[in-house]
Amino acid sequence: MLVHSRKARWALWTVFLVLFLPLFALPLLVVLGASFATHWSGVLPSGPTGANYRAATRGEALQALTTSLVTALTASVLALAAGTWAALAAAALGRRSRKAMDALFMLPVAVPSVVVGLAVLVAFSRPPMLLNGTRWIVITAHAVLVTAFAYQSVAAAITRLDPAYEQAAASLGARPGYVLWRVRLPLLLPSLTAAAGLCFALSMGELSATMMLYPPDWTPLPVLIYAATDRGALFTGSAIAVVLMAATLLVLLAVSRLRTRASYR
Amino acid sequence: MAEVAPQVRVVRGGSRPGGGSRRSHTAPRPYKPLLWALPPIALLGLVFLYPLALVVRQSFQPDTGGFSLQPYADVLASESFGRALWTTVWLAVAATAGCLVLGFLLALVIAFVPFPGARTVARFVDVYLSFPSFLITLALLFIYGGTGIVGSFRFLTTPWGVLLAEITYFTPFVMRPLLAAFSGIDTAQIEAAGSLGARAPRIVRRIILPEALPALAAGGSLVLVLCLNEFGIVLFTGAKGVTTLPMLVYGKAILESDYPGACVVAVVNVLISVGLYGLYRVVSRRAGA
Amino acid sequence: MAPAAPAAPAGIRFDGVTVAYHGTVVLDALDLTVEPGEVMALLGPSGSGKTTALRAVAGFVRPVAGRVLLGDRDVTDLPPHRRGIGMVVQQYALFPHMRVEDNVAFGLKARRTPKSEIRARVTEALELTGMAGYARRHPRELSGGQQQRVAIARALAVRPEVLLLDEPLSALDAQLRSGMLAELARLHRELPDVSILYVTHDQVEALTLADRIAVMDRARLRACGTPRELYRAPTDAFTASFVGGANLLPVTVRASGAEFAGTVIEVGTDGVAPGASATLCVRPHLVGLGDGPNRITGTLAELQWRGATHRLYVDVGGHRVMADVRELRQPPALGDEVALHFASEDAVLLPAGVAHG
Numbered sequence: 042m043l044v045h046s047r048k049a050r051w052a053l054w055t056v057f058l059v060l061f062l063p064l065f066a067l068p069l070l071v072v073l074g075a076s077f078a079t080h081w082s083g084v085l086p087s088g089p090t091g092a093n094y095r096a097a098t099r100g101e102a103l104q105a106l107t108t109s110l111v112t113a114l115t116a117s118v119l120a121l122a123a124g125t126w127a128a129l130a131a132a133a134l135g136r137r138s139r140k141a142m143d144a145l146f147m148l149p150v151a152v153p154s155v156v157v158g159l160a161v162l163v164a165f166s167r168p169p170m171l172l173n174g175t176r177w178i179v180i181t182a183h184a185v186l187v188t189a190f191a192y193q194s195v196a197a198a199i200t201r202l203d204p205a206y207e208q209a210a211a212s213l214g215a216r217p218g219y220v221l222w223r224v225r226l227p228l229l230l231p232s233l234t235a236a237a238g239l240c241f242a243l244s245m246g247e248l249s250a251t252m253m254l255y256p257p258d259w260t261p262l263p264v265l266i267y268a269a270t271d272r273g274a275l276f277t278g279s280a281i282a283v284v285l286m287a288a289t290l291l292v293l294l295a296v297s298r299l300r301t302r303a304s305y306r
Numbered sequence: 307m308a309e310v311a312p313q314v315r316v317v318r319g320g321s322r323p324g325g326g327s328r329r330s331h332t333a334p335r336p337y338k339p340l341l342w343a344l345p346p347i348a349l350l351g352l353v354f355l356y357p358l359a360l361v362v363r364q365s366f367q368p369d370t371g372g373f374s375l376q377p378y379a380d381v382l383a384s385e386s387f388g389r390a391l392w393t394t395v396w397l398a399v400a401a402t403a404g405c406l407v408l409g410f411l412l413a414l415v416i417a418f419v420p421f422p423g424a425r426t427v428a429r430f431v432d433v434y435l436s437f438p439s440f441l442i443t444l445a446l447l448f449i450y451g452g453t454g455i456v457g458s459f460r461f462l463t464t465p466w467g468v469l470l471a472e473i474t475y476f477t478p479f480v481m482r483p484l485l486a487a488f489s490g491i492d493t494a495q496i497e498a499a500g501s502l503g504a505r506a507p508r509i510v511r512r513i514i515l516p517e518a519l520p521a522l523a524a525g526g527s528l529v530l531v532l533c534l535n536e537f538g539i540v541l542f543t544g545a546k547g548v549t550t551l552p553m554l555v556y557g558k559a560i561l562e563s564d565y566p567g568a569c570v571v572a573v574v575n576v577l578i579s580v581g582l583y584g585l586y587r588v589v590s591r592r593a594g595a
Numbered sequence: 596m597a598p599a600a601p602a603a604p605a606g607i608r609f610d611g612v613t614v615a616y617h618g619t620v621v622l623d624a625l626d627l628t629v630e631p632g633e634v635m636a637l638l639g640p641s642g643s644g645k646t647t648a649l650r651a652v653a654g655f656v657r658p659v660a661g662r663v664l665l666g667d668r669d670v671t672d673l674p675p676h677r678r679g680i681g682m683v684v685q686q687y688a689l690f691p692h693m694r695v696e697d698n699v700a701f702g703l704k705a706r707r708t709p710k711s712e713i714r715a716r717v718t719e720a721l722e723l724t725g726m727a728g729y730a731r732r733h734p735r736e737l738s739g740g741q742q743q744r745v746a747i748a749r750a751l752a753v754r755p756e757v758l759l760l761d762e763p764l765s766a767l768d769a770q771l772r773s774g775m776l777a778e779l780a781r782l783h784r785e786l787p788d789v790s791i792l793y794v795t796h797d798q799v800e801a802l803t804l805a806d807r808i809a810v811m812d813r814a815r816l817r818a819c820g821t822p823r824e825l826y827r828a829p830t831d832a833f834t835a836s837f838v839g840g841a842n843l844l845p846v847t848v849r850a851s852g853a854e855f856a857g858t859v860i861e862v863g864t865d866g867v868a869p870g871a872s873a874t875l876c877v878r879p880h881l882v883g884l885g886d887g888p889n890r891i892t893g894t895l896a897e898l899q900w901r902g903a904t905h906r907l908y909v910d911v912g913g914h915r916v917m918a919d920v921r922e923l924r925q926p927p928a929l930g931d932e933v934a935l936h937f938a939s940e941d942a943v944l945l946p947a948g949v950a951h952g
Contacts, residue, residue, distance in 0.1 A: 053419050054415070054421050056415075060412065065434060067445070072441060130342040134339050152358070153551070154552075155552040155556055156572040157354070157357075162559070163569070208684075211655075213682075213705060214676050215676055216705070220676075228692065230692075246438025247438070279444065289436060289437070
């Protein structure tokens, strides 16, 4: 233990709480509180109501929830497939080409999401790839944005994988494809599900690129939340935000359950 | 895999007398791994690199058509661009500094002065990362908004409100690599230093900080890039006074339909971010190696 | 189609095999032949190139020069999965996501062996290694020794001509190790056609198990011979000290023997000219305390009680001589003058210029 005196320890903990609670816990609590209220003019919200949630779980909002879920699911599956393929291919390359591939696939992290949105809008608004106005332009942009994260986590997992397994498999007469399918991918499964969860969460909350290119009939939750707050419906916006967080958390929880099962099998 | 699979012992009988051929020892089929790398690269090219190239092209094409530097001249000379550039950079730098200090302190307490529930807090940090950034601004709207708890609407429309939101949202991005790095520090080392009479600040400076430097560099540069690119936090403040480069891209493209102008700002923004990101990769490789 | 059973047992031949990483030679022109059905131990300290030699047979490192042959097949350019070998490594590398039976069946499934045959061969391999009762377990539910047996069963199930064992016992504790040694010896008796290349740094394992031992040091083959040859008549100082431990005494060759610290020791000097320097090798347990032939005297510098024996370190003319003797009722005190002796036929004269190893 770094600090031995009791007094100093308590002092540190107090500072920690004073910093941590208002900065990190408070925002979430505020949004949660507001989602059940109609007014907030004092220290606490007032006018408890469930109306915000009634509004947040039907009609437009319900459709936005499905839109977000479908978008995030499709985008993460695409990103995971592309990212895993790329990471596996990169692992087989020489040192220098691997570095180049790392840089290439991490590039979307460095490029502002708004610019990714603009680029996708510019590129897919003209033939031969006319996606503008369809849900696919949103899904494509999301997939581009989260592929980097899938690539990064899978690549990290591959370097952690003990080469003894694939070598044992090869010495037993298994071709590279068989080794990949029966040994490497199953061993990577926990990392793959973790990457999938990350991609899903990022896509669920994506706003920047989406604002650039969502068609009217494909409005994900973050856009709806912005629209609500923009017209002053802060309390409804909070309720939708809570729905967004809850949906994300539920999927993450399911994924982590799957992960524990995968690693204990 | 598209490889003909001869059975294990087909190649039998190809007896070769001893010293016959001691050559041909280059790696077999070196082009094959490259071939496997091509499909994902092509895909990335189609949905990311090619669109990005189109943005660059369009930034040289004013609405009147043809190739021209006019869009650059127009945008770079405009006052709004200069202000946005300045706001973006100083906000990002200040937010990064804030995140580094705050993240280091908090991670230090979680890792080395653990309290009951410290693990839960560490888990909470992980969950926090999976929420969208604009939630923070949404909450701040209630706290500092017109009728809010503190009730100074002015604050949110200034850059300081954005700064507070960015520090709040991005600090966990510094904490996570730090916590990972701290878990690699041998507690025996700290106990040994303590038993030799070193006081806490000295241990932090001499043992913990050097170990944490790569993580700080990595987390800090990531946060710097993310702050430069942040859009949701700024958008949700609804403040007209705070315009950053990503906001300018959005405004020009969607609100004003000035695509060449938007593309110019986008190119500048990408150059700054990618340049910094490249620098980060070089620095972190140095620090890591 | 399952690969046909090998027509004749195959050996392993290293033909000038050289391996280098980034310009550093880690295996230098190895010439070595493992006869069909033979157990060959590659013995050496870490960094001697013994594991590299094994990995060159398995196909995980590419020689920069030379050929590797299995039987009459040149496998130098074949990828590992087409070499038809069995391999067991130090940490076993059992697939953690598969049950024991699936681990053992892995190689057979990869070769598209018919289902019915897979079942029979898995049962056979598990029975051979005494693991028949554990087929449904996962590797993490097994002890180290059990995992070891499964790893061996997995390698044997594909009926390899050649079995490569890379420090297979070093992850086990001492007691399990001696049990597994006996088990490996039994396995080899039951599978007399399988050639085994056994990499180890432990001379006891090599002496116990191997038909022949190849001693490696700093990327080179130092000596190769039966355990008895290497132990009784080592040809160089490194082999002498690494296989069994030895006193390596600097001597000057005389007409009637070898002079060590002023005493002429009667030993065969054939081929060495009088006046030349040489090294005399005597095993500590063949050195006796008290008077006898080839008597040398010195002061007792160190005494270790090892239960059944005493190890004495005696300074003779500035050189330290070790002697292992049966436990002494009344051991001499440190600093006492003691006499040592050994039979002439227990001493071997080695070429000159070799210092203590």
